[in-house]
Amino acid sequence: MEKPRVVVTGLGAVTPIGLNAEDFWTSLTSGKSGIGHITHFDVSNFPIKVAAEIPGDFDPTHYMHPKMVDRTARAVHLAIPALKEALASSRLDMDKEQVERVGVVTATLVETAYLIKGKELLEKHGARRADPLFITKSSPSALAMQIGMITGARGPNTYVDSLCASGTDAMGAALNFMRLGYTDVMIVAGSDASLDPTTLAGMNILGALSRSSDPTTACRPFDLNRNGFVYGEAAGVVILETYEHAKKRNAPIIAEFGGAGWSFDAYDSTAPYAETQAIAMSVALRDAGIKPEDLDYINAHGTSTKLNDVCETKAVKILLGEEKAHKTPISSNKSMLGHSITATGLIEAIASILTVSRGILPPTINYATPAPACDLAYVPNKASKVEINNCLSNGFGLGGENCCIVFKRFAD
Amino acid sequence: MPTEDTIKDIVVKIIHCDRELLTSDSTFKELEADSLDLVQILVALEDEFNIEIPEEDAQGLTTFGGFVDYVNNKVAEKS
Numbered sequence: 001m002e003k004p005r006v007v008v009t010g011l012g013a014v015t016p017i018g019l020n021a022e023d024f025w026t027s028l029t030s031g032k033s034g035i036g037h038i039t040h041f042d043v044s045n046f047p048i049k050v051a052a053e054i055p056g057d058f059d060p061t062h063y064m065h066p067k068m069v070d071r072t073a074r075a076v077h078l079a080i081p082a083l084k085e086a087l088a089s090s091r092l093d094m095d096k097e098q099v100e101r102v103g104v105v106t107a108t109l110v111e112t113a114y115l116i117k118g119k120e121l122l123e124k125h126g127a128r129r130a131d132p133l134f135i136t137k138s139s140p141s142a143l144a145m146q147i148g149m150i151t152g153a154r155g156p157n158t159y160v161d162s163l164c165a166s167g168t169d170a171m172g173a174a175l176n177f178m179r180l181g182y183t184d185v186m187i188v189a190g191s192d193a194s195l196d197p198t199t200l201a202g203m204n205i206l207g208a209l210s211r212s213s214d215p216t217t218a219c220r221p222f223d224l225n226r227n228g229f230v231y232g233e234a235a236g237v238v239i240l241e242t243y244e245h246a247k248k249r250n251a252p253i254i255a256e257f258g259g260a261g262w263s264f265d266a267y268d269s270t271a272p273y274a275e276t277q278a279i280a281m282s283v284a285l286r287d288a289g290i291k292p293e294d295l296d297y298i299n300a301h302g303t304s305t306k307l308n309d310v311c312e313t314k315a316v317k318i319l320l321g322e323e324k325a326h327k328t329p330i331s332s333n334k335s336m337l338g339h340s341i342t343a344t345g346l347i348e349a350i351a352s353i354l355t356v357s358r359g360i361l362p363p364t365i366n367y368a369t370p371a372p373a374c375d376l377a378y379v380p381n382k383a384s385k386v387e388i389n390n391c392l393s394n395g396f397g398l399g400g401e402n403c404c405i406v407f408k409r410f411a412d
Numbered sequence: 413m414p415t416e417d418t419i420k421d422i423v424v425k426i427i428h429c430d431r432e433l434l435t436s437d438s439t440f441k442e443l444e445a446d447s448l449d450l451v452q453i454l455v456a457l458e459d460e461f462n463i464e465i466p467e468e469d470a471q472g473l474t475t476f477g478g479f480v481d482y483v484n485n486k487v488a489e490k491s
Contacts, residue, residue, distance in 0.1 A: 065428065066428045067426075067427060067428045067449075070426075070428075071448065128458070128464070129455065129458075129459065130455075131455075132448060132451040132452045132455050133448075133452065136448065
């Protein structure tokens with residue numbers, strides 16, 4: 001079966017380093033960090049001190065009806081401006097679309113604060129005094145549902161969950177809906193606002209988080225002195241269309257979505273595994289019709305944990321061979337954005353799309369001391385301008401869920 | 413009428429409509445309140461007035477005035 005070409009026609013982002021895709025890209029390519037001291041809750045007796053938060057002046061009522069703000073969780077609040085930006089930039093007019101051919105796939109994480117509040121209410125007042133908004137606020141399907149309600153998209157409406165790979169996975173799932181002929185247009189969203197004490201404490205006990213109190217150096221992917229990842233929050237939305245559909249309506253094509261690949265470690269509950277990561281990368285390249293020697297750049301998962309960065313480096317070497325691996329630039333957006341868990345893959349997809357479209361590689365910041373086991377070309381500290389045709393973006397879930405996607409510079 | 417004012421406060425807080433729109437004849441459909449709004453309003457009224465509104469009673473309440481009368485009767489029954 002001939003696979004239909006799929007292209008990207010719209011982008012929207014709400015991130016700690018920019019509340020729209022253009023500001024995000026400018027910050028990302030100038031090495032601006034969004035990591036700071038945690039302000040969302042009191043950390044005086046908490047082991048984790050820094051995170052990448054959306055700036056405190058973000059006000060969802062600027063973008064949504066106050067009733068919808070009341071009804072939805074913060075992850076939805078963050079995603080709606082990104083959705084509006086993506087739709088506007090794609091010039092998609094839903095009044096002219098066959099709405100059942102427009103679908104939605106999302107990636108998001110339940111915010112534990114709502115679960116805790118729901119349980120407290122139940123224990124205090126009994127079942128008749130449950131919060132009527134408990135389900136709409138706590139269900140991970142709420143984001144896809146809200147996007148469907150706002151846009152009127154009546155095609156497939158669902159979400160994926162593979163923890164840290166979710167955003168990348170959502171992109172791959174959306175690609176498949178289009179390739180299988182279900183839809184002409186997909187709205188893909190990733191939004192994560194799970195930056196709360198319960199979730200952070202859970203990640204901390206696994207030893208995954210940086211306990212540094214200095215936001216300027218806490219996150220340093222691939223550096224010898226890296227000591228864990230920094231939690232973040234963010235939202236991103238990508239509009240995908242079949243090439244034919246985009247051409248027909250003269251849409252602004254930003255890049256081509258080449259392919260996706262998946263694998264699962266079946267190895268350890270929290271530790272990564274290079275061989276299976278390399279399989280996901282290899283399947284993605286094959287799916288995109290790209291030979292390893294033609295890969296120009298990798299947008300790394302690059303979490304800044306001791307284990308990930310060594311393992312990802314090893315996986316890239318398995319994929320490309322030592323010589324090509326050393327020559328292929330690879331950088332970590334998380335050095336500036338922290339790790340927004342289920343949204344990070346979507347944000348890194350946006351960065352990858354803009355990378356192939358504009359020919360600029362975002363840097364890995366805070367890179368000071370090379371580590372013996374991390375010896376690739378990490379685009380240290382300064383962006384680099386290059387001609388680029390093919391980019392691979394890696395997403396690796398904590399439990400071993402791997403998804404990698406490929407973007408190509410668009411050419412008719 | 414303190415009860416009506418309190419119910420107005422609750423409805424405005426939940427559906428974010430103009431207070432002036434709440435007349436005894438205004439229907440929740442006209443106020444663009446959906447099923448989730450109505451559940452929220454019912455729970456808030458039960459909480460505020462310490463009453464129970466059975467689901468079968470709630471289904472018959474379609475106007476703002478209907479809610480006010482119903483709550484007043486329930487409160488009177490209780491005292």
